[in-house]
Amino acid sequence: MALETGRSGRGDANVAAILTWVIPGAGHVYLGAPLFGIAAFLVVTGLYLLGIRLSEGMAFEFLQTDLRSPIAPILTPEVGNLSAVIWHMRTYGFGPSFPRPWPAHIDLGTFLTACSGLLNACLACKAHFDARVPQGMHSKKPSPGLLVLAGWILPGLGHWLQGRRLRGAIVFVVVAGFVVLGSVLADGANLDRERHFYYWSGQFLAGAPAWILEVLHGHALVRADIRYVDAGLAFGAVGGLLNILAWLDVYSVAEREGLKHLEPEARPAPEVVA
Amino acid sequence: MNDILFHLVLFVAIGAGIVALAAFYSEPDDAKALPGLPRRFAVFALGCGVLALLLVVAGHTVASVR
Numbered sequence: 001m002a003l004e005t006g007r008s009g010r011g012d013a014n015v016a017a018i019l020t021w022v023i024p025g026a027g028h029v030y031l032g033a034p035l036f037g038i039a040a041f042l043v044v045t046g047l048y049l050l051g052i053r054l055s056e057g058m059a060f061e062f063l064q065t066d067l068r069s070p071i072a073p074i075l076t077p078e079v080g081n082l083s084a085v086i087w088h089m090r091t092y093g094f095g096p097s098f099p100r101p102w103p104a105h106i107d108l109g110t111f112l113t114a115c116s117g118l119l120n121a122c123l124a125c126k127a128h129f130d131a132r133v134p135q136g137m138h139s140k141k142p143s144p145g146l147l148v149l150a151g152w153i154l155p156g157l158g159h160w161l162q163g164r165r166l167r168g169a170i171v172f173v174v175v176a177g178f179v180v181l182g183s184v185l186a187d188g189a190n191l192d193r194e195r196h197f198y199y200w201s202g203q204f205l206a207g208a209p210a211w212i213l214e215v216l217h218g219h220a221l222v223r224a225d226i227r228y229v230d231a232g233l234a235f236g237a238v239g240g241l242l243n244i245l246a247w248l249d250v251y252s253v254a255e256r257e258g259l260k261h262l263e264p265e266a267r268p269a270p271e272v273v274a
Numbered sequence: 275m276n277d278i279l280f281h282l283v284l285f286v287a288i289g290a291g292i293v294a295l296a297a298f299y300s301e302p303d304d305a306k307a308l309p310g311l312p313r314r315f316a317v318f319a320l321g322c323g324v325l326a327l328l329l330v331v332a333g334h335t336v337a338s339v340r
Contacts, residue, residue, distance in 0.1 A: 164304070166304055167298055167304055170294060170298070171295065171298070174291040174294055174295055177291070178288070178291055181287065185284075231281075231284055234288070235284075235287075235288060238288060238291070238292070239291075242291060242292065242295045245295045245296065245298075245299045246295060246298075246299075248299060249298060249299050249302075252302075253302065
């Protein structure tokens, strides 16, 4: 993608995206949009800090002892906000060696830290695209980062907003259908991050269908063996992972269309001095 | 329902979803992607069948735990 970077762009697209991944908003500061960069930093980092406060930094204590390692967070949504996840691991890690009660709002807290990671990934998409828009121009089409964000929040919405409605409907049916079917098969046990840490991470990518189901059915007690729990976990996680393919499709089309439809930025009219 | 039959139904469901989204990812034009779905699914199912056969053979030979 970044190989198409023209010299007329605002900067190197890969540098902008990587800077954003490392420090939210840094890519836009690099591209000469410091106000947007600082605002983005405040929102993304604020979300992570709020999540840490609610969960008391205990998100990675959900992991079973044999799964704990310094690279364990790589497969979590939080890794989208790299500096935050490194700080999180260094400050809180896996907690003390003895079990302790979870804080009252740990589920909401870990949900917010995960949201921060995904939001920053969308911001990196935006930085990657913005870097290739020449100075003084802007695209008439919606930002690829915004469409990817829409496709995360509601599977298929990114396609729908692009006018590819049949494709959007099919994406929604497949992704949401997998999460619903998985939840039925696993009796809702798949929806709890404490029980199935990594499967939850996959499922989280399916957006609102997974989040709503988690609120409604995600934290019930498991009182008996669930016969098809493995199949349920597979369906839920595969649904979320397939949504990544949908985002890539949305991004590539939005990128192509966005760079084709550029127009000069509106500037304020010069004051006429009498 | 028979357990193996139920697993086959689940396989068809998850396979159909994977094949559909993979087809849309590789073909930007819906009009071209949709007609190719049955052939793609057949290739996917055949590939999974071959893999399952290899696993069963391995389970009875080199990877037997009996």
